[in-house]
């Protein structure tokens with residue numbers, strides 16, 4: 334399946350969507366995006382949490 338983390342869902346005025354078939358890749362992509370574009374750094378743990386909250390999956 335394809336996973337998506339949508340930047341807008343986390344309160345940013347932004348059209349970015351991290352998308353891919355590998356959950357780990359998608360969380361990393363999103364983490365890099367918010368860091369680069371919004372100057373916010375999320376720990377790997379927080380990113381994992383976001384992903385799990387959305388997909389209820391480890």
Ligand SMILES: [Zn+2]
Nearest residue numbers: 340345347349
């Ligand atoms: Zn964004």
